[in-house]
Amino acid sequence: MQLVKAGLCAFGMSGKVFHAPFLKEHPGFFLAAIVERSKNDSAEKYPDATIYRSVEEMLEQQDIELVIVNTPVQTHFEYAKKALEAGKHIIVEKPFTVNASEAQQLVDLAQEKGLFISVYQNRRFDRDYLQVQKIISEKKLGTIKEAEIRFDRFRKDPSGKEHKENPEQAGSGALHDLGSHLIDQAVQYFGMPDRIFADVFSMKGEAFANDYFELILFYPDRLRVRLKSSVFSKEAHYAYTIHGDRGSFLQERSDDQENELAAGAIPEYGTAWTKPLTQADGILNFINERSETERQLTFSEPGNYMNYYQQIYEYMVFGYALPSQGIEVLQNMKIIDAALESAREGKIVDVVKS
Incomplete structure (x- = not known):
């Protein structure tokens, strides 16, 4: 099975509960990187993931294909833009951004770079x-x-x-x-x-x-x-x-x-x-x-929230439908x-x- 290397921008509640467990258990993903600014809380459960002290440092890693922007919403635009400029596909935690203008800029940048944005609308899988x-x-x-x-x-x-x-x-x-x-x-x-x-x-x-x-x-x-x-x-x-x-x-x-x-x-x-x-x-x-x-x-x-990551994997590997893509969730904003x-x-x- 083709492996997709992924990196988490934060290891707070969102990272611990909604993302890291699914990236670890899905056989198509390898959780390669986790950003923790001062702690090492992820080391015990995810020893194979390298801990970085900043999002910028993680984005320098060429082999990471997918970045999950799960920081506070006020930083989504900044980090999502940096990830796209670094050539990464991105998943952005909800809410997508602070306003529709920011969301539109990210959608335009992703299209320009030939990359995808998916927004983590996990309640579609409730x-x-x-x-x-x-x-x-x-x-x-x-x-x-x-x-x-x-x-x-x-x-x-x-x-x-x-x-x-x-x-x-x-x-x-x-x-x-x-x-x-x-x-x-x-x-x-x-x-x-x-x-x-x-x-x-x-x-x-x-x-x-x-x-x-x-x-x-x-x-x-x-x-x-x-x-x-x-x-x-x-x-x-x-x-x-x-x-x-x-x-x-x-x-x-x-x-x-x-x-x-x-x-x-x-x-x-x-x-x-x-x-x-x-x-x-x-x-x-x-x-x-x-x-x-x-x-x-x-x-x-x-x-089952695993179905979200299954759809992400199927899109990246087989070109199937992308769940909750950025241009769609832009309408919500x-x-x-x-x-x-x-x-x-x-x-x-x-x-x-x-």
Whole structure:
């Protein structure tokens, strides 16, 4: 099997949980380099990876083909640009960049260099997201009229992470952090909206970046999609609520890959490595072809973040489809830009599509 040598730009939570374990377990990748500015935390689990003290030093290594830019979002543009200029293919953690202008510059540079950018939209490989996608594609709900996607938490105390909570830093806050997932999912399900209205602010106070948002996406044919997140949600809501002219579907946020990985689970290659469900995680209520109402409890199939890296490998080696390519996720950044404008101006704004 052809080996792809990869390098990680950081070994924080993202590197430890979402990237290094998959690069190690996938037989087509060799995790050759990890950037740790002062520590050697990666040495025990990844002894074959050389530790570098700066991204720049790692980028000098000619044999590294793929670089994962998993540093704070405020540095994504800088490091992604340097990696492309060094001739590396790149995976950029979400959110892609601080704004659409930065994303566009990176997309243009990658095209100029003949390199690829993929954005790590891992929630496309969550069991709950995939179940909703399946239900929509089966058309049991008929024409979709309304949808709500939520990502709620209960975190009343600050995390202490400046790049996520300092309101003076562009790209901080829940809209970029969790919104980049919800917006991506809405676009995958329904395409780009025409207009948007957004309420974005900090429930914890002005000293903190936004920790609450509600976006209303306006689509043709009277479809409305609401995206919402709050840090003061002690009791869980259904993460996905989909209503059509033939029925409704409610889906819990049931994917537990992140928690299992953080607890030390090994994402085995070629197998569903997550724990199976013990109870239903969805409700489907619809009018069937016999004009009878059916109400079913549903069970989602396991998700697997390994499939993201499998698709990356297949693209690099066989030329198959590239997952969540930069030019595609650039559109999500335009929605984030429009949401911030809407919240600032207090009005519905158009979403730039071209």
